[in-house]
Amino acid sequence: xxxxxxxxxxxxxxxxxxxxxxxxxxxxxxxxxxxxxxxxxxxxxxxxxxxxxxxxxxxxxxxxxxxxxxxxxxxxxxxxxxxxxxxxxxxxxxxxxxxxxxxxxxxxxxxxxxxxxxxxxxxxxxxxxxxxxxxxxxxxxxxxxxxxxxxxxxxxxxxxxxxxxxxxxxxxxxxxxxxxxxxxxxxxxxxxxx
Numbered sequence: 001x002x003x004x005x006x007x008x009x010x011x012x013x014x015x016x017x018x019x020x021x022x023x024x025x026x027x028x029x030x031x032x033x034x035x036x037x038x039x040x041x042x043x044x045x046x047x048x049x050x051x052x053x054x055x056x057x058x059x060x061x062x063x064x065x066x067x068x069x070x071x072x073x074x075x076x077x078x079x080x081x082x083x084x085x086x087x088x089x090x091x092x093x094x095x096x097x098x099x100x101x102x103x104x105x106x107x108x109x110x111x112x113x114x115x116x117x118x119x120x121x122x123x124x125x126x127x128x129x130x131x132x133x134x135x136x137x138x139x140x141x142x143x144x145x146x147x148x149x150x151x152x153x154x155x156x157x158x159x160x161x162x163x164x165x166x167x168x169x170x171x172x173x174x175x176x177x178x179x180x181x182x183x184x185x186x187x188x189x190x191x192x193x194x
Contacts, residue, residue, distance in 0.1 A: 014038070018156045019060060019165035022148050024082050031061035031165055032081065034149075052077060052097055057149075072133045076124050079147045079187065090128040093142055093187055096121075100193035112193075122183060122191040143189050151175050151184045 016035035023029050037054040057078045058071035069090060072078070076094035083090050096119075103116040111121045125138040150156075150166055152174035159166050175185075183191055 015153060015156060016160070017056075018153075018160050020150050020171060021165055021168045022081060023168055024148070025145075026083065026085075029168065030059055030065060030081075032149075033058050033060050034078070055094075057081060057092065068131075069128065070132060072126060074124070074126070077151075078149050079123070079151075079184070080142075080145055080149060082145075082148065084127075087127070091142075092126040092133065093138065093145070094124050094126070095183055096124065099191045103193065113190075117193050119191045119193055120189075123187055138187075142187050145187045147175070147185055147187075151180060152177060 014035065014037045017033050018035075019031055019033050021029050022032050033056075035056045036052060038052050052075055054073060054075055055078060056071055056073050059065045059069045059081075072092055074092075074094050076096050078092055078094045080093040081090070099119040099122040103112055106112045106119065107114065107116050112119055121138075123138055123142070125136050125142060126133040127136050128134075150171050154174060155166060155170060182188060
């Protein structure tokens with residue numbers, strides 16, 4: 001309990017729900033609604049961070065997709081939602097922001113390399129199967145795909161107050177920041193952990 005008080009501001013904090021435009025690989029633009037429930041941390045030195053507890057993603061427009069695609073709930077940060085014409089189904093790629101934690105257990109499960117310094121499975125894929133999102137091994141051809149969901153959520157609260165979605169132009173401006181790590185720009189095969 002004392003460690004929690006000293007090392008972290010332990011407690012839930014949510015962001016959203018907010019809406020954002022998403023451009024699919026075929027050029028179509030859809031509207032999604034997202035929510036994040038996270039635990040804020042403030043380590044010594046006040047260098048804060050947050051860990052996702054739960055995120056949701058649902059399509060709200062166009063109507064035919066909104067009624068076809070169920071809401072996805074995961075503990076990972078969604079990076080991409082798209083349709084795979086080869087498989088004939090929808091998929092979501094999500095990033096594990098805890099990729100470099102619990103390295104020994106992850107190494108035992110084959111998620112880390114033998115040194116424990118490289119996470120070999122930082123992303124998770126969900127596919128729509130029989131009207132439900134199912135976690136599946138990530139397809140190798142997903143590596144390198146560009147992220148199409150908002151990462152830099154700086155203006156989300158303002159858009160929520162205005163009851164407006166985050167538009168594509170705004171997303172491109174926010175997510176083009178040079179300091180954004182590569183794992184938030186495109187799907188990567190691995191992540192270095194130190």
